[in-house]
Amino acid sequence: MTTSNRIAIVTGGSRSLGRSTVLTLAERGVRSIFTYHSRPEEAGTVVALTREAGAEAVALALDTGDAGSFDGFAGRVGDALAQFGAERFEYLVNNAGISDHTPFAALTEDVLDRIYAVNLKGVLLLTQRLLPLMTDGGRIINISTGLTRFTTPDTIAYASLKGAIEVFTLHLAKELGPRGITVNTVAPGAIQTDFSGGIVRDNPEVNRRVAAMTALGRPGLPDDVGLIVSSLLSEDSRWVTGQRIEVSGGMNL
Numbered sequence: 243m244t245t246s247n248r249i250a251i252v253t254g255g256s257r258s259l260g261r262s263t264v265l266t267l268a269e270r271g272v273r274s275i276f277t278y279h280s281r282p283e284e285a286g287t288v289v290a291l292t293r294e295a296g297a298e299a300v301a302l303a304l305d306t307g308d309a310g311s312f313d314g315f316a317g318r319v320g321d322a323l324a325q326f327g328a329e330r331f332e333y334l335v336n337n338a339g340i341s342d343h344t345p346f347a348a349l350t351e352d353v354l355d356r357i358y359a360v361n362l363k364g365v366l367l368l369t370q371r372l373l374p375l376m377t378d379g380g381r382i383i384n385i386s387t388g389l390t391r392f393t394t395p396d397t398i399a400y401a402s403l404k405g406a407i408e409v410f411t412l413h414l415a416k417e418l419g420p421r422g423i424t425v426n427t428v429a430p431g432a433i434q435t436d437f438s439g440g441i442v443r444d445n446p447e448v449n450r451r452v453a454a455m456t457a458l459g460r461p462g463l464p465d466d467v468g469l470i471v472s473s474l475l476s477e478d479s480r481w482v483t484g485q486r487i488e489v490s491g492g493m494n495l
Contacts, residue, residue, distance in 0.1 A: 249331040250475065251319065251372065252276040253306055254338030256285040258435035259385065262468030263335055264288055268295035270472060275322045275331070277304040277338060300325060306338045307359035312371045319375060330377045333475045336365045336384045336407075343396040354399055361403045366410060379422040381475045384411050385467075386486065388431040392494040404429075408486055415484035424483035426474055431490025433462040457492025466491070 255276025285301035292299035389401035
């Protein structure tokens with residue numbers, strides 16, 4: 243399956259890693275339906291940049307922590323596909339997520355429920371709801387984190403739920419094998435984005451510490467992740483499924 247003229251759904255596509263994924267895919271001729279949560283102006287910018295890159299994009303508002311909205315969202319996806327003259331899509335990138343740095347001793351049920359709703363429950367149920375619209379031979383990428391391999395203070399809830407995403411990837415790859423759909427995890431290391439308040443990007447001391455513990459000598463950039471996601475969606479990666487691919491520049495080796 244080539245990427246040209248295919249359609250991807252990317253959650254959280256208006257910012258950071260999701261934005262890079264949408265734009266990298268556009269350069270390869272892939273059209274996107276991407277979600278944003280609360281900043282329509284950022285979504286509009288990504289739509290415009292996608293068109294400049296030679297592809298089309300549709301931005302849809304979605305709270306991935308609100309599973310009750312997924313049936314309605316699937317209907318809007320159907321409408322967006324119709325705009326593209328299609329009935330199905332080829333690629334799903336479950337990128338949307340929220341960070342959390344609550345110390346374990348201070349973790350509350352409300353905080354844990356919110357992280358769970360977005361970072362695990364939403365991913366499972368949205369994937370389930372969208373699978374009938376996906377072509378056989380498609381691709382699914384779930385975004386995890388390097389924190390499932392190494393530790394940093396006050397990330398225990400976030401990392402634990404991302405660990406569950408990696409197990410979900412493994413089992414889903416087996417389940418969807420008969421349909422020829424591959425399912426993989428991409429696990430970024432520390433990336434210079436606005437995630438976690440932009441701490442890696444905007445705090446010089448944190449940036450230096452990350453660089454010192456990374457084999458390639460710098461924190462990651464959004465395009466470092468967007469490029470590998472696009473590669474895994476291509477025909478070049480057709481025989482890769484059920485895998486965790488860490489994109490960290492060799493962090494904490």
